[in-house]
Amino acid sequence: MNADVIVVGAGLAGLAATHELVTAGKRVALVDQENAANLGGQAFWSFGGLFLVDTPEQRRLGVRDSVDLAWSDWQGSAQFDRLDDEDVWGAKWARAYVEFAAGEKRSWLSSLGLSWLPTVGWAERGSLRADGHGNSVPRFHITWGTGTGVVAPFVASVLKAAEAGLVTFHHRHRVDELIVTAGAVTGVRGKVLAPDTAARGITSNRDETAAFELTAQAVVVTTGGIGGNHEMVREFWPENLGTPPKSMVTGVPAYVDGRMLGIADEAGARLVNRDRMWHYTEGIRNWDPIWPGHGIRILPAPSSMWFDALGRRLPDPCLPGYDTMATLRHLRTTPDIAVHDHSWFILTQKIIRKEFALSGSEQNPDITAKDRRAFVRERILGKGAPAPVEAFKRNGADFIVSTSLDDLVAGMNKLTDEPLLDPALIRRQIEARDLQVNNPYSKDSQIQGIHNSRRYRGDRIGRTVAPHRFLDPASGPLIAVKLHVLTRKTLGGIQTDLESRALSAAGTPIPGLYAAGEVAGFGGGGVHGYNALEGTFLGGCLFSGRAAGQSLARSL
Numbered sequence: 001m002n003a004d005v006i007v008v009g010a011g012l013a014g015l016a017a018t019h020e021l022v023t024a025g026k027r028v029a030l031v032d033q034e035n036a037a038n039l040g041g042q043a044f045w046s047f048g049g050l051f052l053v054d055t056p057e058q059r060r061l062g063v064r065d066s067v068d069l070a071w072s073d074w075q076g077s078a079q080f081d082r083l084d085d086e087d088v089w090g091a092k093w094a095r096a097y098v099e100f101a102a103g104e105k106r107s108w109l110s111s112l113g114l115s116w117l118p119t120v121g122w123a124e125r126g127s128l129r130a131d132g133h134g135n136s137v138p139r140f141h142i143t144w145g146t147g148t149g150v151v152a153p154f155v156a157s158v159l160k161a162a163e164a165g166l167v168t169f170h171h172r173h174r175v176d177e178l179i180v181t182a183g184a185v186t187g188v189r190g191k192v193l194a195p196d197t198a199a200r201g202i203t204s205n206r207d208e209t210a211a212f213e214l215t216a217q218a219v220v221v222t223t224g225g226i227g228g229n230h231e232m233v234r235e236f237w238p239e240n241l242g243t244p245p246k247s248m249v250t251g252v253p254a255y256v257d258g259r260m261l262g263i264a265d266e267a268g269a270r271l272v273n274r275d276r277m278w279h280y281t282e283g284i285r286n287w288d289p290i291w292p293g294h295g296i297r298i299l300p301a302p303s304s305m306w307f308d309a310l311g312r313r314l315p316d317p318c319l320p321g322y323d324t325m326a327t328l329r330h331l332r333t334t335p336d337i338a339v340h341d342h343s344w345f346i347l348t349q350k351i352i353r354k355e356f357a358l359s360g361s362e363q364n365p366d367i368t369a370k371d372r373r374a375f376v377r378e379r380i381l382g383k384g385a386p387a388p389v390e391a392f393k394r395n396g397a398d399f400i401v402s403t404s405l406d407d408l409v410a411g412m413n414k415l416t417d418e419p420l421l422d423p424a425l426i427r428r429q430i431e432a433r434d435l436q437v438n439n440p441y442s443k444d445s446q447i448q449g450i451h452n453s454r455r456y457r458g459d460r461i462g463r464t465v466a467p468h469r470f471l472d473p474a475s476g477p478l479i480a481v482k483l484h485v486l487t488r489k490t491l492g493g494i495q496t497d498l499e500s501r502a503l504s505a506a507g508t509p510i511p512g513l514y515a516a517g518e519v520a521g522f523g524g525g526g527v528h529g530y531n532a533l534e535g536t537f538l539g540g541c542l543f544s545g546r547a548a549g550q551s552l553a554r555s556l
């Protein structure tokens with residue numbers, strides 16, 4: 001045998017499982033199709049936002065959270081409707097995960113050196129119903145160091161274990177088959193790929209140089225989702241989301257290819273909830289791309305106006321930062337706009353300065369470098385938007401800037417094959433909205449939401465600008481952003497029990513096979529159900545990866 005355990009996939013889930021195993025003195029073969037530069041997988045690129053419940057950071061900002069409120073929100077979001085079948089384990093994972101997020105998650109991660117920004121973000125405000133989707137309170141805790149800060153202690157642990165001889169790296173080894181011996185998974189087979197010195201995130205070659213085989217007492221599959229594989233995204237596109245767009249931007253590196261799901265299926269693992277995905281509607285084309293079709297997600301706060309491809313304001317709850325899936329559904333199932341692949345934000349310089357954040361470690365160099373002074377200088381005291389946002393405004397193919405609304409709309413019309421927008425229609429809607437900002441109350445739900453947001457200190461300081469007239473030149477210039485659907489997360493996958501043991505079609509654990517992270521729907525084959533509360537993906541990788549490692553450490 002080559003090791004006690006083979007872990008396939010050196011992303012966050014694989015590293016968390018390996019960390020637990022080596023802490024217990026087990027030997028691990030860590031296999032990944034990419035080179036050593038890609039250690040940490042997607043998590044390295046991530047924003048590092050974590051779903052935590054009832055924390056000191058929340059309490060300092062006057063947020064009253066509890067496990068009961070978080071669980072109520074989770075159920076309203078997940079909307080589990082396959083409870084006697086595909087959701088049976090996802091729902092159990094969900095309850096365990098909410099308890100983890102309200103319990104030892106923060107102290108465990110603190111003990112590994114993680115810390116969080118003092119302002120807690122309010123992501124996915126939801127569907128405007130107490131029992132519906134969304135976070136009732138701010139819970140998105142951004143890690144100092146962003147995603148690179150989240151992976152750092154796990155990378156350090158695994159590298160140290162490699163030095164001690166407990167971890168053997170098998171980079172550029174692509175797994176094509178799980179070896180099944182008398183009903184148990186005993187190893188992996190695949191191809192050694194040609195060496196490639198590509199920098200992190202850049203697509204590497206797939207030239208095969210040799211075959212390989214590794215054996216162990218168990219295999220943990222932590223190979224991520226399908227977001228880099230548009231063909232697969234289209235194949236499993238949810239029925240309730242209408243038709244997939246003809247073109248999408250890609251929010252993950254090319255190695256998030258989903259191949260391993262089929263390979264696990266062939267070995268007898270049960271795949272569930274494959275039609276559940278989490279793609280964003282606020283994607284923009286990266287002017288400085290790293291991977292093919294590289295898109296960046298705008299993390300919007302509540303003030304931008306959102307229009308469909310024909311220039312009509314989106315209905316509730318399709319407001320910036322509220323309800324990702326409702327917005328995607330609206331855009332993809334309304335017949336006259338589903339034929340187009342885009343929508344629009346219109347906003348002001350005042351709004352972009354305070355409200356635009358871009359997801360990703362490389363788009364937030366101040367937080368990634370844990371540079372607190374730069375953070376305050378750029379985001380609190382600065383006159384412009386943070387430098388990466390200003391760079392997009394200047395160089396991004398999806399941005400139009402103008403002091404005149406007519407010129408702005410003319411510029412927007414030039415970004416589509418034919419002019420689809422009527423300047424008079426857009427002007428009418430903006431003028432009507434502008435008439436709503438003079439009172440501390442309003443009949444307009446978006447303006448109500450802005451007032452609500454500013455009653456939360458964290459948003460008032462750093463994320464939500466005071467209501468102002470869009471057509472007041474002092475707030476300008478005006479900015480339009482063409483938005484694309486951006487592929488990102490896979491909510492379904494390999495069904496697992498609470499020890500991350502992969503289950504067969506009969507519902508029984510397959511001896512020797514474990515799965516964790518995105519490939520396992522972040523636990524159970526779908527811990528999120530239909531919707532995410534955000535910041536739940538990194539935590540899901542940690543929680544399910546840790547469960548796999550701990551279970552194996554106990555049983556081997």
Ligand SMILES: Cc1cc2nc3c(=O)[nH]c(=O)nc-3n(C[C@H](O)[C@H](O)[C@H](O)COP(=O)(O)OP(=O)(O)OC[C@H]3O[C@@H](n4cnc5c(N)ncnc54)[C@H](O)[C@@H]3O)c2cc1C
Nearest residue numbers: 009011012013033041042046047049175224517518537538
């Ligand atoms: C830009 C960005 C921002 C994000 N922001 C956040 C955030 O703020 N909060 C949050 O919670 N989540 C966020 N996420 C999501 C989160 O980062 C991912 O869901 C998570 O990191 C997935 O980790 P994983 O270990 O499951 O898989 P991955 O990181 O995808 O790792 C899988 C690894 O498996 C390897 N692999 C795949 N197939 C094979 C094979 N056949 N053989 C060998 N190796 C294979 C791949 O090469 C890869 O290295 C973000 C993601 C991105 C891209």
